[in-house]
Amino acid sequence: EAGVAQSPRYKIIEKRQSVAFWCNPISGHATLYWYQQILGQGPKLLIQFQNNGVVDDSQLPKDRFSAERLKGVDSTLKIQPAKLEDSAVYLCASSAQDGRPNTEAFFGQGTRLTVV
């Protein structure tokens, strides 16, 4: 079973520039999560999709962050304009959530964003 794919692996941008991250979840997984993990902290949920609908985006800074999952499969997360405090690892995860007992989330390798 192929894992969660993310790209790019690393990105360095200047503040006020824009950046986009891409995620392809495990085939058949209905739920997709985007997390922001700042150094020394646990992952913080930015947005959760169930198929192509948003379940939770309460912690997404909507003035600068946006995300979409148009066909209910892969997803993009965009930041525009970026700030220095956006420097973090952005993790994408997916889970089946079809009622089976073992529906843990599987994570991609993440994108390390550095804003200078």
Place this chain on the structure above:
Amino acid sequence: EDKVVQSPLSLVVHEGDTVTLNCSYEVTNFRSLLWYKQEKKAPTFLFMLTSSGIEKKSGRLSSILDKKELFSILNITATQTGDSAIYLCAVITSGTYKYIFGTGTRLKVLA
């Protein structure tokens, strides 16, 4: 507000030691508690706990959940340098399947 608290924040031990990592939670609509190991960037799944008092075991790692006292522990016996990582605890809520993570415990095992 839902929250997950892990302790200690960091820990340094020597190979062969036994460690216990703690995770307490306050969430509405608890479904399950999970432990992940994060070595580089991607957290990898260790255990999922749903019922109280039932120990999950995998090699030198074991974990148990107490739903009355709202906590879980992760034990690692005979630690090895390869156990050095951040250990994350997450709680899944029912209904929306939202994952709430703690800040993690950074474990360093010295040779």
